[in-house]
Amino acid sequence: MKYLQHYPQHIQDQIQTLIDNKKLTSYLQKKYPKTHNIKTDKALYSYVMDYKNEYFKKFQVSKVIYDGKINVISNALGMHTFVSRVQGNKLKSKNEIRVASIFKNAPEKFLEMIVVHELAHFKEKEHNKAFYNLCTFIQDDYHQVEFDLRVYLLHLDLYGKLY
Incomplete structure (x- = not known):
């Protein structure tokens, strides 16, 4: 239950019951019946740019x-980097987003959540109230999807692939 440690005990107990009754897989497959088709870096770039252009134009x-x-063990599912460098008398910034490869074969809602999370860091660097408000503004079910993503990671640890 390492991905759910900060959730209340009764929530952890509910997931443990699903595991004990061998219903965790069906729970996830029912909620997220298929994976997405965004398998290449080029497709991922296009997917991210659609969100960026809608919510983060500047x-x-x-x-x-x-x-x-990117290693889930180090609590990273995606990464954003900001590199600033001087070019003449101007300061140029370079932003990169890296998404863990496990999301190539995951439900699109999980990929969307990671993309929203990393893009939100462009505006809010810290995981604070403003950051999570921005995430839920872009993806209204952000917190539920984040929880289900943690359950999905638990499933991967216990049983391997979901699809």
């Missing part, structure tokens, strides 16, 4: 890729 994104080196 920010530039130079690179978006699936990254096999």
Whole structure:
């Protein structure tokens, strides 16, 4: 239950009951019946740019890729980087988003949640109230999807692939 440790005990107990009754897989498959078709870095870039252009017009994104080196164990599912460098008398910034490769074969809602999370960091650097308000503004069911994503990660640890 390492992904659910900060949730109340009664929530953890509900998930444990699903595991004990061998119903965790069906719970996830019923809520998220299929994976997305965004398998390449080019498709991911296009997907991210659609969100960026709708909600974060003034920010530039130079690179978006699936990254096999991002490790869930280190509590990272995606990463955003900001690199600033001086070019002449101007300061240029370069923003990158890297998404863990496990999301190539995950439900689109999970990929959407990660993309929204990483884009929200462009505006709000810290995980504070303003950050989560921005996330829920873009994806209204953000918190439920984040919880289900944690359950999905638990499923991957216990049983492997869902689909």
